[in-house]
Amino acid sequence: MVEQKIIGKGTWIDKLASELLEREKALGRNTDLLRVESGLGASGIPHIGSLGDAVRAYGVKLALENLGYKSELIAYSDDLDGLRKIPEGMQEFGLEEHIAKPVSLIPDPYGCHDSYGMHMSSILLDGLDKVGIKYEFRRAVDTYKQGLLKDQIHTILQNSAKIGDKISELVGQEKYQKYLPYFPVCVNCNRLYTAEASEYIADEKKVKYSCHDTEIGSKMVKGCGHVGEADIGKDLGKLAWKVEFAARWTAFDIRFEAYGKDIMDSVKVNDWVADEILQCPHPHHVKYEMFLDKGGKKISKSLGNVITAQKWLEFGSPKSILLLLYKRITGARELGFDDIPGLMSEYNELEDIYFGRIKVDNQAKLIKNKGLYEYVNLLNPPKQSSTHVNYRLLMELAKIFKENRSERVMKKLLDYGVIKNPEPEIEKLIELAGNYSNEFDVQEKIQVDLDDTAKKALKLLVEALNGEEELEDIQNTIYQIAKANDVQPKDFFKILYQIILGTSRGPKIGPFISDIGRKQVAKTLSEYV
RNA sequence: GGGUCUAUGGCGCAGCCAGGUAGCGCACCGGACUUUUAAUCCGGUUGUCAAGGGUCCGAAUCCCUUUAGACCCGCCA
Numbered sequence: 001m002v003e004q005k006i007i008g009k010g011t012w013i014d015k016l017a018s019e020l021l022e023r024e025k026a027l028g029r030n031t032d033l034l035r036v037e038s039g040l041g042a043s044g045i046p047h048i049g050s051l052g053d054a055v056r057a058y059g060v061k062l063a064l065e066n067l068g069y070k071s072e073l074i075a076y077s078d079d080l081d082g083l084r085k086i087p088e089g090m091q092e093f094g095l096e097e098h099i100a101k102p103v104s105l106i107p108d109p110y111g112c113h114d115s116y117g118m119h120m121s122s123i124l125l126d127g128l129d130k131v132g133i134k135y136e137f138r139r140a141v142d143t144y145k146q147g148l149l150k151d152q153i154h155t156i157l158q159n160s161a162k163i164g165d166k167i168s169e170l171v172g173q174e175k176y177q178k179y180l181p182y183f184p185v186c187v188n189c190n191r192l193y194t195a196e197a198s199e200y201i202a203d204e205k206k207v208k209y210s211c212h213d214t215e216i217g218s219k220m221v222k223g224c225g226h227v228g229e230a231d232i233g234k235d236l237g238k239l240a241w242k243v244e245f246a247a248r249w250t251a252f253d254i255r256f257e258a259y260g261k262d263i264m265d266s267v268k269v270n271d272w273v274a275d276e277i278l279q280c281p282h283p284h285h286v287k288y289e290m291f292l293d294k295g296g297k298k299i300s301k302s303l304g305n306v307i308t309a310q311k312w313l314e315f316g317s318p319k320s321i322l323l324l325l326y327k328r329i330t331g332a333r334e335l336g337f338d339d340i341p342g343l344m345s346e347y348n349e350l351e352d353i354y355f356g357r358i359k360v361d362n363q364a365k366l367i368k369n370k371g372l373y374e375y376v377n378l379l380n381p382p383k384q385s386s387t388h389v390n391y392r393l394l395m396e397l398a399k400i401f402k403e404n405r406s407e408r409v410m411k412k413l414l415d416y417g418v419i420k421n422p423e424p425e426i427e428k429l430i431e432l433a434g435n436y437s438n439e440f441d442v443q444e445k446i447q448v449d450l451d452d453t454a455k456k457a458l459k460l461l462v463e464a465l466n467g468e469e470e471l472e473d474i475q476n477t478i479y480q481i482a483k484a485n486d487v488q489p490k491d492f493f494k495i496l497y498q499i500i501l502g503t504s505r506g507p508k509i510g511p512f513i514s515d516i517g518r519k520q521v522a523k524t525l526s527e528y529v
Numbered sequence: 530g531g532g533u534c535u536a537u538g539g540c541g542c543a544g545c546c547a548g549g550u551a552g553c554g555c556a557c558c559g560g561a562c563u564u565u566u567a568a569u570c571c572g573g574u575u576g577u578c579a580a581g582g583g584u585c586c587g588a589a590u591c592c593c594u595u596u597a598g599a600c601c602c603g604c605c606a
Contacts, residue, residue: 006547010547012546012547015547041606081606082606084604084605171602171603172530172531172603173602173603173604175604193605193606215604215605216604216605241605241606260601261534261601261602262600263601264532264601265531265532265601265602265603287533289533289534289535289600292599292600328545328546329546330534330546331535331545331546342542342553364547475564475565476564478565482565489564489565490565491565492565492566493566494565494566497566497567508563508567508569509565509566
């Protein structure tokens with residue numbers, strides 16, 4: 001067997017970082033600072049896929065640092081993009097009039113940020129903060145206002161004919177053979193996309209445009225008819241996506257950017273533009289698949305099925321998100337909140353491997369698992385293992401105890417010997433599992449068929465439970481009541497499970513009833529008598 | 530039209546990207562415990578890794594071909 005040399009911590013992140021380094025060396029570029037970038041998207045509610053782009057870029061940054069290089073993550077908000085569609089659930093804000101305007105020029109419908117775009121970006125940044133990702137924030141609107149891309153825009157527009165042909169050749173889109181890949185924001189109506197750029201006056205660095213009706217999605221958007229000129233260094237406007245990345249990569253000196261397969265074509269064009277037009281080698285890439293919802297549909301920013309970091313964190317720890325995003329990058333994945341319990345236990349398992357409590361025979365796999373654990377802890381793993389409590393067990397307990405949940409579940413865990421002392425982390429876990437159980441384990445009141453004898457027995461049980469005298473052995477009492485009333489104990493127990501738990505089986509019923517509380521159970525049962 | 534991904538026990542999936550004993554959950558079977566059922570614990574059964582070819586001492590894993598399904602792009606970002 002040929003011994004494989006293991007790079008860094010043995011994960012795909014390390015492999016990617018090392019590919020990047022080799023490429024940089026081959027290109028002979030300066031490696032004093034290796035910038036990685038993630039685009040944020042500010043036109044819709046940011047879902048976990050957008051978060052993933054930044055989290056993974058951050059992983060590469062960590063890997064580069066681990067290999068001894070300096071690195072930095074730029075989180076770039078595309079807030080000069082126009083609003084194309086009103087996101088699901090935001091119909092009541094009257095955003096219709098703002099369609100096609102840059103999202104940074106639309107007022108925040110919630111009133112808490114300077115614009116619609118900043119509101120959306122902030123949700124994502126908040127998510128990044130919550131999982132511990134550090135970044136350098138930049139905005140498209142500032143980038144263009146400060147003219148940071150003006151040299152690149154100039155070069156691109158001078159070569160627009162060549163670029164237009166190449167776009168047509170590479171991806172079959174013919175639009176840019178006719179129009180410039182630049183969208184001015186119409187000074188009259190504040191819209192882009194409607195302002196079509198027809199000519200570039202290179203000497204003055206100005207773009208001639210006219211604002212007219214255009215189709216966005218399936219809807220027509222009215223232009224205002226304004227005809228004007230836009231100064232690429234001063235006036236608001238932006239490059240089309242097919243060329244914008246290249247300009248940004250060059251201007252910001254970006255060496256790595258991951259991308260989702262939906263923008264594959266754009267990246268292909270941008271790589272060419274960077275290399276051939278701007279004479280600056282494009283950054284190293286990795287392509288990832290989109291997260292799909294359980295039905296196999298793409299999770300879209302503007303459809304209602306959004307899994308945001310914030311929602312996820314109601315049920316799972318920040319580490320469960322990082323694990324999801326770092327465990328692998330390839331492959332299409334269907335994602336739902338029901339993946340959380342699994343990821344929570346998987347993290348515990350990784351921790352056990354890391355601290356040597358679980359043996360892994362394959363050396364390469366051991367290193368990879370340990371490495372993954374370190375990345376999930378952002379290369380700052382804890383000195384000692386945390387106390388593990390099975391998430392599913394917590395869900396079960398949370399289902400039973402709805403009032404004073406934290407306290408009572410904690411007591412049960414101590415009784416079971418799962419934990420030795422109450423810890424704040426455990427309390428947090430109980431809260432997460434409790435939220436999950438509240439949200440997804442909605443207990444529907446099921447129809448239970450009861451004949452008269454069963455009802456009579458049930459009634460006796462309710463009386464017994466409501467009685468003041470101590471029931472030393474509830475289990476025994478139930479059994480006796482069943483026998484004394486010609487009900488098969490087996491059937492009687494089944495009825496009780498159905499009423500109390502909504503299933504035909506469950507834990508041993510006597511202690512279980514005293515856990516929930518006799519009176520509570522009596523009340524529930526009495527509804528069926 | 531162009532592109533990407535997926536295919537692994539009855540079901541749902543992991544493992545594949547850096548080749549070395551095919552795994553997990555559910556289901557199923559047995560045991561322990563139980564005054565019933567179960568929970569729980571312990572043990573066990575279940576596989577032509579879609580099909581075919583190639584590389585290799587060795588392939589679920591890498592390469593090629595085929596089949597089936599899903600998704601993305603061909604507005605815009």
